[in-house]
Every structure is written in C-alpha cells, then in structure tokens.
Amino acid sequence: MKRLVDHSEVIQHMNGRLVKNNIFKLLFFFATVFGLIILVVLLYRVFTQATGWLNIDFLQNFPSRIPERAGIKAALVGSIWLMAMVAPLSLFLGVGTAIYLEEYAKKSRFTDFIQTNISNLAGVPSIVFGLLGLTVFARGMELGRSVLAAGLTMSLLVLPVIVVASQEALRAVPNQLREASYGMGATKWQTIYRVVLPAAVPGILTGSILALSRAIGETAPLIVLGIPTFIAYLPKSVFDTFTVMPMQIYNWTGRPQEEFQHVAAAGIVVLLVLLVMLNSIAIWIRNKFQKRF
Amino acid sequence: MLTMVKEKTIAPTEEKAVVYRTKELNLWYGEHHALKNIELDIYENEVTAIIGPSGCGKSTYIKTLNRMIELVPNVRTSGEITYRGRNIFDPTYRVEELRTQVGMVFQKPNPFPKSIYENVAYGPRIHGIRDKKILDEIVEKSLRGAAIWDEVKDRLHENAYGLSGGQQQRLCIARCLAIEPDVILMDEPTSALDPISTLKVEELIEELKKNYSIIIVTHNMQQAARISDRTAFFLNGEVVEFAETDQLFSTPADKRTEDYITGRFG
Ligand SMILES: Nc1ncnc2c1ncn2[C@@H]1O[C@H](COP(=O)(O)OP(=O)(O)OP(=O)(O)O)[C@@H](O)[C@H]1O
Numbered sequence: 128m129k130r131l132v133d134h135s136e137v138i139q140h141m142n143g144r145l146v147k148n149n150i151f152k153l154l155f156f157f158a159t160v161f162g163l164i165i166l167v168v169l170l171y172r173v174f175t176q177a178t179g180w181l182n183i184d185f186l187q188n189f190p191s192r193i194p195e196r197a198g199i200k201a202a203l204v205g206s207i208w209l210m211a212m213v214a215p216l217s218l219f220l221g222v223g224t225a226i227y228l229e230e231y232a233k234k235s236r237f238t239d240f241i242q243t244n245i246s247n248l249a250g251v252p253s254i255v256f257g258l259l260g261l262t263v264f265a266r267g268m269e270l271g272r273s274v275l276a277a278g279l280t281m282s283l284l285v286l287p288v289i290v291v292a293s294q295e296a297l298r299a300v301p302n303q304l305r306e307a308s309y310g311m312g313a314t315k316w317q318t319i320y321r322v323v324l325p326a327a328v329p330g331i332l333t334g335s336i337l338a339l340s341r342a343i344g345e346t347a348p349l350i351v352l353g354i355p356t357f358i359a360y361l362p363k364s365v366f367d368t369f370t371v372m373p374m375q376i377y378n379w380t381g382r383p384q385e386e387f388q389h390v391a392a393a394g395i396v397v398l399l400v401l402l403v404m405l406n407s408i409a410i411w412i413r414n415k416f417q418k419r420f
Numbered sequence: 421m422l423t424m425v426k427e428k429t430i431a432p433t434e435e436k437a438v439v440y441r442t443k444e445l446n447l448w449y450g451e452h453h454a455l456k457n458i459e460l461d462i463y464e465n466e467v468t469a470i471i472g473p474s475g476c477g478k479s480t481y482i483k484t485l486n487r488m489i490e491l492v493p494n495v496r497t498s499g500e501i502t503y504r505g506r507n508i509f510d511p512t513y514r515v516e517e518l519r520t521q522v523g524m525v526f527q528k529p530n531p532f533p534k535s536i537y538e539n540v541a542y543g544p545r546i547h548g549i550r551d552k553k554i555l556d557e558i559v560e561k562s563l564r565g566a567a568i569w570d571e572v573k574d575r576l577h578e579n580a581y582g583l584s585g586g587q588q589q590r591l592c593i594a595r596c597l598a599i600e601p602d603v604i605l606m607d608e609p610t611s612a613l614d615p616i617s618t619l620k621v622e623e624l625i626e627e628l629k630k631n632y633s634i635i636i637v638t639h640n641m642q643q644a645a646r647i648s649d650r651t652a653f654f655l656n657g658e659v660v661e662f663a664e665t666d667q668l669f670s671t672p673a674d675k676r677t678e679d680y681i682t683g684r685f686g
Pocket residue numbers: 449452454472473474475476477478479480481492
C-alpha cells in the first residue's frame with residue numbers, strides 16, 4: 128500500500144511547527160504582560176499622587192477652591208445615588224428584555240428587528256444617550272439636572288449591553304435542562320426561575336457589572352445634561368441636583384493649581400474603591416447562586 | 421440474534437387497558453412530513469419498544485406523546501392521540517397536567533446542576549410539595565425505585581454532575597419517578613451507557629413495568645427483544661409493523677421488518 132503520509136517529511140517539518148508554537152505562546156504572553164505593566168504604572172502614579180491627600184477629611188468635605196479643603200463627599204454620595212437607581216432599573220429592564228426575547232418570544236421579523244436594534248444601540252456613543260436624556264428627561268419631562276434624569280439616561284445607556292450579555296448567558300444554558308424541566312410538567316416561569324436563571328446568573332452578572340462599571344465612570348452624557356461639578360450639598364430626593372465622581376475628578380484635573388492634580392488622584396482612588404466594592408458584591412451574589420445548585 | 425428472544429407469555433390483548441391510542445397521526449416539521457398516518461396502541465403495564473433506522477421518526481413520535489414536540493418551532497400535527505381516553509391535542513388539555521402523568525427520560529443523561537437530592541425533589545417541588553418530610557420520603561423512594569439509592573445515599577447533597585454517566589441516567593429515571601407518573605417515555609436511555617450500566621437500566625425497566633407503562637426507543641434490537649412486550653417498527657415516518665415482540669422478532673409479517681431485524685437493511 129502506498130503511504131500518503133511520509134513520516135520522514137513529517138519529522139522534517141516538526142522543528143518549524145514547534146518553533147511557531149512557541150512564538151505564538153510568547154506573543155500572547157507579551158500581550159498579557161503589556162496590559163499588566165500599563166495597569167501597574169497607572170495605579171502606581173495615581174496612588175503616589177494621592178498619598179497624603181486621601182484622608183477622612185477628603186471624604187467628608189464638599190468641593191472647595193482651596194485644594195487642601197476640597198473633598199469628594201458630594202460626588203461620592205451622588206455616584207452612590209446614581210448607582211442605586213441605575214443598577215436595579217437597568218438590571219430589571221435588561222434581564223427582563225433578555226428573558227422575553229430568549230425564552231418567550233417566537234422568532235419573527237418583529238423580534239429580529241428588536242434584536243438588531245438592541246445590538247446596534249450597544250455601540251452608540253454615550254454622548255448620543257446624553258442628548259436623548261436632555262431632550263426627553265431633562266427638558267421633555269422637566270426633570271432638569273436631577274438624579275432621576277441622570278439615572279434614567281444612564282440606565283438607557285447600559286441597557287443594551289445588559290440585554291445582549293444576558294441573552295448570551297441565557298443562550299448558553301443547555302436546552303436539555305429546559306426539556307428536563309418541562310418534561311416534568313413545570314411551567315415556563317418555573318423552568319426559567321428554577322433552572323434557567325440560576326444557571327445564567329453568573330454570565331448575566333459578569334456582563335452587567337462591566338456595563339455598570341462603565342456607567343460609574345461615564346461623564347459625557349452627564350456633561351450634556353448639564354450636571355454641575357461644584358455642589359456643596361447632598362441630594363435629598365431623586366429630583367435634586369447632584370454631581371458624580373468622574374465629573375468632579377474631571378473638573379479637578381482641569382484646574383491650573385498643581386495641588387488639584389493630587390486631589391484628582393485621591394478622587395480616582397475613591398472611584399476605584401467603589402468599583403472594586405461593586406464587583407465584590409457581584410461576585411458574592413454569583414457564589415450564592417452557584418451554591419443553590 | 422433471534423435466539424436471544426426470551427420466552428414470554430403475554431396476556432391476551434383484550435384484557436389490557438389501553439393507555440395511549442394514536443389514530444391517523446401526521447406530523448410535519450415545516451414542509452417535512454415526519455410522521456405519516458401513525459396507528460398505535462400502548463397498553464398498561466407493558467414495555468413498548470420502538471425500533472427503526474435513524475431518522476425514521478422514533479424520537480418525533482415519542483416527543484409527541486407528551487407534547488414536548490411543541491417546543492420545536494413550525495411543527496404541525498393532524499390526527500389524534502388519546503391518553504386514557506382524552507385527546508391530548510384538545511386545547512382544554514393543559515400540557516403541564518399531561519406531563520405530570522407522563523414522565524420522560526432522555527437519550528443523554530440531563531440532571532440539573534443541583535444536588536442529587538434537589539434533582540429528585542425538583543418535580544414534587546414544582547407541583548407544590550414543600551413539606552420536608554414528604555420530600556425526603558419521595559426522594560428515597562424514587563432513588564430506590566431507580567436502583568441507585570445505595571450508591572448515593574451518603575452523598576445526597578453533592579452535585580449530581582459528580583456521578584458517572586450511568587448513575588446520572590438512573591438519577592434521571594429517579595427524578596422522573598418522583599412525580600409518580602403513569603407512563604414513562606424513554607428515548608434511547610442506554611445509548612450513552614456502558615454495558616454494565618445498560619444492564620442495570622434494563623433490569624430497572626423490567627422492574628418498573630409492574631407499576632408503569634413504558635415506551636422505549638432503542639437502536640439496540642437485542643435490547644428491544646430482551647425487555648419489551650410489544651415492538652413497533654418505524655420506517656420513513658410510518659409504522660411498518662406493530663406486534664408482540666416475540667412474534668415480531670421470530671416471524672415478522674413484513675419483509676422490511678425482517679430485513680431490518682436481521683441486519684440486511686441499509
Ligand atoms: N427539529 C427538527 N426540525 C426539522 N426536522 C426535524 C427536526 N427533528 C427531526 N427532524 C426530522 O424528522 C425526521 C425524524 O427525526 P427523528 O429525530 O424523529 O428520528 P429518529 O428516528 O429519532 O432518529 P435517531 O434514531 O437518529 O434518533 C428526520 O428526517 C429528521 O431530520
């Protein structure tokens with residue numbers, strides 16, 4: 128029998144293949160290290176700049192023209208207000224939409240249309256959402272520069288990303304599990320609540336947290352809404368004017384005095400801490416769900 | 421192969437109650453005519469085997485019996501299937517109600533990513549049983565019924581994914597028993613299992629038929645011959661022959677049946 132695979136040739140090519148293998152391994156390793164180094168440099172710069180400026184006073188003071196007295200209280204509380212509104216609203220609407228599209232809706236031209244639009248919206252620049260918020264919420268509904276107007280705008284901004292991420296997570300749940308549940312006489316809702324959602328929650332959270340983290344650091348739509356940066360009081364209700372940390376930090380970095388760069392760095396550290404806390408909560412919820420299995 | 425057929429005595433057909441009666445059932449996937457004029461009776465406390473080459477409509481038929489087929493988009497049916505005298509396609513027949521009477525075991529073991537206990541307790545829970553004592557009892561009874569109790573009794577709260585494939589399949593059978601169904605549908609339940617696990621499941625089916633009516637799809641003709649009382653041979657969406665298993669395997673009435681069971685078929 129004639130051999131189609133000449134083994135001596137295979138051996139000849141072996142070196143080249145193995146070299147290539149190693150080259151790619153190195154390439155990917157450098158890609159990882161590159162990102163890591165940049166991150167470390169950034170963090171190092173921020174933290175060294177912030178040391179000495181980050182203290183209890185900084186957290187308790189309102190903004191001031193004097194760098195030593197400037198604090199982040201108003202912005203920190205404002206960011207928390209904003210999150211407290213955006214997170215539940217966008218999660219409820221986003222996950223709800225994803226469940227409807229994946230589990231209930233029959234494939235039709237209408238659902239295709241919605242699907243395409245949601246995917247496209249996920250890529251729309253945030254400033255466009257700001258303009259939408261300005262016309263609809265700030266002016267149309269006369270909510271002005273309130274927490275409510277900003278919260279609704281930010282919710283719309285992150286909604287498409289949450290929908291798409293949740294849909295991916297729901298799609299990743301094997302159909303066999305749904306069949307097993309239906310096969311025992313479970314209703315659609317029981318199947319979703321007891322089988323599909325627990326399996327999808329880790330994926331839903333991972334995507335949603337990325338989206339919400341983006342909302343925390345976002346300034347463009349808020350600038351369009353006219354959210355101020357110099358505020359010396361805290362919002363008492365969702366109809367009050369407020370500011371958020373990235374706006375405040377942006378304002379500080381624009382000041383001519385050298386000291387304000389340190390104030391800004393301290394603000395960034397607080398923002399990062401808030402982000403880490405948000406992520407920790409997500410991980411905690413995820414683990415809780417995984418234990419339910 | 422024919423020597424493998426066991427001697428069996430079957431009570432005369434007239435005496436047994438009919439569980440499922442299928443009349444002129446047709447089914448289309450879009451334009452594809454997958455089931456053609458199916459006529460088939462399923463009897464109480466019997467094992468009915470469905471055999472036939474790949475793509476002949478076995479799974480389609482068995483999934484129609486608990487209306488699982490409705491999960492597939494663009495499926496159309498005509499004709500009638502009565503379960504215990506009631507047309508299952510009747511709009512007033514709630515599908516959830518039908519499926520509490522008719523359990524299903526799938527080809528690939530599909531336990532939930534939950535503990536062994538929670539897997540078995542799933543059915544009773546969704547039907548509203550909350551009492552921990554009753555649930556415990558159901559779980560033990562079902563696991564014993566599926567001949568897996570001894571293997572898992574010390575690890576009830578461990579994840580079901582830690583079980584072997586054969587154990588998982590018996591767990592799925594236990595999960596199905598937990599809703600105390602009347603009929604059990606099995607679609608190639610042993611095709612993913614090794615010979616020993618297969619044997620265990622077969623013994624289990626033998627045992628279960630005392631209390632349940634079982635319909636099993638299988639590609640393994642020895643298996644059909646070993647465990648079933650009645651066999652239906654499907655071909656291209658039609659029932660070519662439906663007879664008592666001994667008769668079908670020893671003296672098939674149709675030439676195509678003979679060709680298939682003797683392995684002379686494509
Ligand atoms: N979801 C579906 N959509 C369209 N056609 C389908 C679908 N499922 C099955 N069919 C077609 O219907 C016919 C019967 O399929 P079915 O799955 O019932 O075969 P089967 O007898 O179970 O085969 P196997 O032994 O390989 O499992 C096949 O021609 C198949 O291609």
